[in-house]
Amino acid sequence: xxxxxxxxxxxxxxxxxxxxxxxxxxxxxxxxxxxxxxxxxxxxxxxxxxxxxxxxxxxxxxxxxxxxxxxxxxxxxxxxxxxxxxxxxxxxxxxxxxxxxxxxxxxxxxxxxxxxxxxxxxxxxxxxxxxxxxxxxxxxxxxxxxxxxxxxxxxxxxxxxxxxxxxxxxxxxxxxxxxxxxxxxxxxxxxxxxxxxxxxxxxxxxxxxxxxxxxxxxxxxxxxxxxxxxxxxxxxxxxxxxxxxxxxxx
Numbered sequence: 001x002x003x004x005x006x007x008x009x010x011x012x013x014x015x016x017x018x019x020x021x022x023x024x025x026x027x028x029x030x031x032x033x034x035x036x037x038x039x040x041x042x043x044x045x046x047x048x049x050x051x052x053x054x055x056x057x058x059x060x061x062x063x064x065x066x067x068x069x070x071x072x073x074x075x076x077x078x079x080x081x082x083x084x085x086x087x088x089x090x091x092x093x094x095x096x097x098x099x100x101x102x103x104x105x106x107x108x109x110x111x112x113x114x115x116x117x118x119x120x121x122x123x124x125x126x127x128x129x130x131x132x133x134x135x136x137x138x139x140x141x142x143x144x145x146x147x148x149x150x151x152x153x154x155x156x157x158x159x160x161x162x163x164x165x166x167x168x169x170x171x172x173x174x175x176x177x178x179x180x181x182x183x184x185x186x187x188x189x190x191x192x193x194x195x196x197x198x199x200x201x202x203x204x205x206x207x208x209x210x211x212x213x214x215x216x217x218x219x220x221x222x223x224x225x226x227x228x229x230x231x232x233x234x235x236x237x238x239x240x241x242x243x244x245x246x247x248x249x250x
Contacts, residue, residue, distance in 0.1 A: 061223065062141075067135070084183050099115070099116045120151060212227065
């Protein structure tokens with residue numbers, strides 16, 4: 001199996017539906033040895049992320065990453081939660097996010113892939129996110145991570161051999177950002193997409209907290225905000241439905 005090649009989190013280097021194409025954190029570049037993975041309050045690029053996120057500002061997130069090997073321009077884009085756990089200090093940069101809003105005729109339009117870049121830029125230190133395995137045989141939520149460095153330039157946009165190279169992005173005015181995440185814990189059990197969908201459909205009928213979950217209303221987003229109601233439904237000890245003796249997403 002190809003070895004993950006994840007760049008050190010915070011280093012000073014230059015910086016759909018689930019089975020229908022890439023989603024989320026995808027590129028891995030090699031980690032230097034002996035790196036620090038402490039919480040860092042970075043200096044994020046000037047951005048209108050807070051304004052563009054609007055009502056979707058969140059303190060809890062869902063982040064998609066490909067859990068099975070897939071070559072893109074000769075690079076294996078797999079990065080599972082197990083790969084994150086194997087990193088120094090269980091910390092890595094979340095690079096490769098390439099979707100954002102654009103303007104047409106003075107009207108803000110969202111690309112088919114949505115607002116993932118702007119959501120990523122809105123993330124704050126110590127906020128938590130569900131690590132979601134996508135583009136795999138059985139997609140679903142595998143564990144929890146937390147943000148340990150806020151948005152800063154994504155190095156992959158400048159690397160010509162990287163699948164996410166963007167020749168239109170300049171180092172003095174980078175288009176793309178990434179954050180650093182750290183492993184928190186695994187779910188007590190893997191929560192499948194099928195199970196989440198069952199609850200989502202039930203909540204659409206009853207007005208429950210999963211009724212507007214972006215995982216189903218905006219499937220192509222690789223970074224998704226969760227409403228407070230969804231967050232509490234997911235948390236241990238919350239009001240989620242008991243399944244086989246285990247709280248949903250406990």
